[in-house]
Amino acid sequence: MAALLSEEDRKYLVDLFEKELKGEVKILFFGSKKKEECEYCELTEQILQELAETSNKITIENHDFDDEEALAKQYNVEMVPAILMLDANGKDMRIRFYGIPSGYEFSSLIEDVIATSKNGAVELSKDTIEKLQDVKSPLKLQVFVTPTCPYCPKAVLMAHKLAMQSSNIVGEMIEANEFPDLSMQYNVSSVPHIIINDGEGEFVGALPEEAFVEQVISVVKEA
Amino acid sequence: MPLFNLSNVSKPVELNYDVAIVGAGPGGLSAAIYAGRAGLKTIVFEKATEGGQILLTDMIEDYPGFTSISGNALADEFLSHAKAFGANFANEEIVEVDLESNPKKLKTDLGNEYTAKTVVIATGSNPKKLGVKGEDEFLNRGVSYCAVCDGSFFKGKRVVVVGGGDSAVEEGLYMTKIANEVTLVHRRDKLRAQKIAQDRAFKSNMKFIWNTVVTEIGGTKNVEYVILKNVQTGETTKHETDGVFIYVGLTPNVEIFKKYIKTDENGFILADDHMETNVKGVYAVGDIRKTPLRQIVTAASDGAIAVIDMTKYF
Numbered sequence: 183m184a185a186l187l188s189e190e191d192r193k194y195l196v197d198l199f200e201k202e203l204k205g206e207v208k209i210l211f212f213g214s215k216k217k218e219e220c221e222y223c224e225l226t227e228q229i230l231q232e233l234a235e236t237s238n239k240i241t242i243e244n245h246d247f248d249d250e251e252a253l254a255k256q257y258n259v260e261m262v263p264a265i266l267m268l269d270a271n272g273k274d275m276r277i278r279f280y281g282i283p284s285g286y287e288f289s290s291l292i293e294d295v296i297a298t299s300k301n302g303a304v305e306l307s308k309d310t311i312e313k314l315q316d317v318k319s320p321l322k323l324q325v326f327v328t329p330t331c332p333y334c335p336k337a338v339l340m341a342h343k344l345a346m347q348s349s350n351i352v353g354e355m356i357e358a359n360e361f362p363d364l365s366m367q368y369n370v371s372s373v374p375h376i377i378i379n380d381g382e383g384e385f386v387g388a389l390p391e392e393a394f395v396e397q398v399i400s401v402v403k404e405a
Numbered sequence: 406m407p408l409f410n411l412s413n414v415s416k417p418v419e420l421n422y423d424v425a426i427v428g429a430g431p432g433g434l435s436a437a438i439y440a441g442r443a444g445l446k447t448i449v450f451e452k453a454t455e456g457g458q459i460l461l462t463d464m465i466e467d468y469p470g471f472t473s474i475s476g477n478a479l480a481d482e483f484l485s486h487a488k489a490f491g492a493n494f495a496n497e498e499i500v501e502v503d504l505e506s507n508p509k510k511l512k513t514d515l516g517n518e519y520t521a522k523t524v525v526i527a528t529g530s531n532p533k534k535l536g537v538k539g540e541d542e543f544l545n546r547g548v549s550y551c552a553v554c555d556g557s558f559f560k561g562k563r564v565v566v567v568g569g570g571d572s573a574v575e576e577g578l579y580m581t582k583i584a585n586e587v588t589l590v591h592r593r594d595k596l597r598a599q600k601i602a603q604d605r606a607f608k609s610n611m612k613f614i615w616n617t618v619v620t621e622i623g624g625t626k627n628v629e630y631v632i633l634k635n636v637q638t639g640e641t642t643k644h645e646t647d648g649v650f651i652y653v654g655l656t657p658n659v660e661i662f663k664k665y666i667k668t669d670e671n672g673f674i675l676a677d678d679h680m681e682t683n684v685k686g687v688y689a690v691g692d693i694r695k696t697p698l699r700q701i702v703t704a705a706s707d708g709a710i711a712v713i714d715m716t717k718y719f
Contacts, residue, residue, distance in 0.1 A: 191411055198414065229409060286454055288409040307516030330477075331554035332454035332461070336496070359557050369627065371558045371648070372545045386545040388453060390498045390514035 186225070187232045195292070199237035203299040205270035206239050212247045212254055212264040219262075222282040222360060226263040229282070233291075239299060258352070261361065265291070267298040275302050276345040281357025285329025290338045290355065302346035310395045314348040317402055321351045326358045326365060326375040336388040337374035344398065410477070422448045423719065424712070425511055425521035426492075427499050428658075430457020431701045432691025433527030434483040435708030441490025443716050448519065449487065450511070452498035456480025457529050458692070459701060461551055462572075463579040467599070468701045476553075479701070495519075504665040504684050522686065523715050526662055526674060527708070529692040530655035530699075535567060539622030540651075547628025547648045552576040559584045559648045565631055566590070567619050568652035574598035574606050576652060581609050588612040588646070590619055592636055614644075622649055657693050669695045679714035680707055686718055 187195070211230050213223035227244060234242045247254050247262045257266055257274065265279040275298050283291040297304050323341040327334035338355045345353030358365040358373060368377050368384070375386050376397070383401035424440045426433045429451035440447040454460060462476035471479060488494070497513035508520040532550035534540060540548055549555040556579065564584045566577040569591035575598070580587045589606070594615045596603045614633065620641065621632035628649055634641045657672040667675045667683045673696075674689035676682050682689050688711035691704035 186409060191409065194411060284408050286410050289411055289414045289454075292411065292414045305515050307514070309516070328554055328557055330557075331551070332456065333551075333554070336453055339496075365558070369546055371547050371627065372549050372551075372555050375545055384545075390452070390500060392500070392514060 185232060186229050192232070192236060195233070195236040198292070199239065199295075202296045203237055203239045205299050205301065206241070207270075207295050207298045208268040208272070209234070209240065209242050209295070210245060210257065210266045210268065211242060212245050212250075212257075212259045212262050214247045214262045216248070222357075223263045225284075226265070226282045229284075229288075230265065233295070240295065261364075267294060269298050269301045271301070273301070275342075276349075276352045277342040278352065278354040280354060281360035282329075283355065283357075286332055286335050287327060287329055287338065287355060287357070290335045290342070293335075293339055294342055297343070297346060304343040304346050306343055306347055307391060310344075310391060311347065313395055313399050314344065314351075316399060317348050317350045319350060319402075321348075321398070321402065322354070322379050323351065323398065324354045324356055324368075324377040326356050326368070326370045326377070327373050328358055331373045333388040334374040337376060337394070340388075340391060340394045341376065344395070410481075420517065420519050421508070422446045422493075422519065422521045424448070424523050424525065424715065425450065425509070425519060426525040426527055427511070428457060428527035428529055428691070428693075429455040429484070429494070430527060430529045430691055430704060431459060431483060432529070432693075432704035432708045433457070433525065434487045435705035436525045436527060436688075436690055436712050437487035437492035437708075438483075438490055439709050439712035440715075441487065441492050443712060443719075445712075445716075445719065447492045448521070449492055449494050450497055450499050450513065451494065452496075452514075454480075455484045455494065461553055462575065463553060464575075465701065466601070499661060502661055502665070504662070504687050509686070523718055524687045525708070525711055525715075526659075526666070526682070526687065526689045526693055527691050527704075528658040528662075530657045532572075532652060533654040533656045535619060535651050535653055537619055537621055539624075539628075543622050543624060543628045543649075546626065547624065547646075548622060549648065549650050550652070552579050552650055555648075556580055556583045561585045562647035563645065564588070564648040564650060565619070565644065565646045566650045566652065568654075569593060569596045569598065570652065570654070571598045571602060573652035574602045576650060577611055578602070578605055578609055580650065581611055584648070586612070588614060588644070590614045590617050590631075590633060590644075592616065592618045619649070655692060655699070659693060678710075680711035681714060686715070688715065 214220040234240045341353035345351045378401045423445040424447045426449045459476040501512040503510040563586040676689045680688045690707035
């Protein structure tokens with residue numbers, strides 16, 4: 183199959199990773215051989231492969247969602263294609279990509295690789311870090327996106343940053359078109375649409391950090 | 406658009422600059438190109454993805470040099486052009502500014518405080534709300550202001566597009582490729598959009614309801630109907646639809662600057678012939694400015710004029 187990354191983008195990534203990657207990054211990919219159930223698995227696997235070839239600090243581990251049930255369960259992987267990242271110490275960054283990270287979301291994937299190479303050290307305001315102390319029980323942030331939505335990466339990255347910062351938070355990107363039932367369940371018709379704890383809270387739009395955190399914390403406080 | 410887009414990957418290097426450009430649409434990016442070429446240390450802040458509103462446009466055919474180019478591809482050209490001349494980029498949202506201090510201060514949502522000797526306000530505008538019953542209630546249940554973002558949720562469904570300008574007609578045309586039925590509702594008896602877009606719309610399977618306004622958006626869980634009112638006869642009808650795309654004008658993103666900067670009654674910034682505002686060293690370019698035309702080419706022009714004038718401060 184022809185390369186998905188243009189030569190220009192490939193070179194850009196080689197340079198960027200050379201400069202930015204500190205430690206090793208292991209990307210776990212869960213796919214399925216059943217093409218009718220996972221239209222984008224093959225394409226996702228290929229783009230990850232090409233990504234790994236841009237730096238020797240990045241490795242990809244491919245897993246089969248159907249055959250490796252125990253492993254999928256261990257990482258709470260619920261559907262495919264799924265991507266998650268482990269740092270050099272094998273620590274799960276608690277970020278998930280469900281669906282192909284294409285279009286504008288490819289940038290989110292790259293940012294996450296860089297943050298993972300720094301063991302999940304992310305830039306957040308002091309205020310946010312303080313507020314996250316209040317998150318004492320598991321919290322799931324699902325960010326529904328489409329690849330053509332220019333506002334969406336901001337929301338995805340915010341959810342992912344919060345997950346890297348707080349050990350109780352899991353941050354997910356969900357490509358809405360690939361998971362129509364789930365999107366329907368949460369009435370997603372305008373993106374980014376953020377679902378907190380399976381529907382305990384929700385909001386729409388790429389809010390600035392403070393407002394985003396406020397929304398998340400309001401659910402924690404109600405509980 | 407490219408299947409895998411990298412425009413969002415950007416990291417600031419430090420906090421003190423000659424020029425801070427707030428917003429990376431055509432106006433901001435054009436200013437960044439000229440500032441880079443003038444040897445000014447430049448940073449561009451973008452809260453979403455570099456490119457601004459052109460990213461919401463499917464195809465662009467009125468920017469010289471490109472007969473037809475996707476909004477996304479043109480944004481990419483602008484961005485790599487600005488980067489080639491040394492502009493720095495930060496994916497941070499400016500939440501507070503002090504334009505009276507010297508240098509001027511800009512605080513971002515990540516808590517970083519940047520300084521710059523001059524500031525270019527290029528924050529552009531957002532789609533204006535219709536201001537009718539049900540609009541907020543159904544915001545994430547069928548009401549949208551971004552066809553390229555949300556269009557795919559209306560595959561095979563019926564949508565109403567409100568407005569008669571370029572955006573309404575062009576995004577309506579985009580929706581005819583996805584939705585089963587596209588009805589454009591316009592308060593006048595003719596479109597305001599460019600002639601070529603009008604011709605295409607009339608040739609497409611788009612339906613038109615003239616002299617009519619939407620007075621209510623309703624449904625149970627999701628949008629199910631709009632109430633239409635004919636402005637000539639006063640007659641109201643119920644029109645069934647699954648989605649409402651609203652393109653009735655623009656509202657300026659001016660809030661954080663209002664304390665310092667003079668605007669017109671609609672919030673658009675007043676600038677002189679050189680794009681300078683009432684505050685020395687602070688410029689306004691593109692859609693945010695009170696201007697007779699809001700196009701990519703005029704925003705780009707604004708950016709150039711502003712930076713050439715600004716060099717007097719260095």
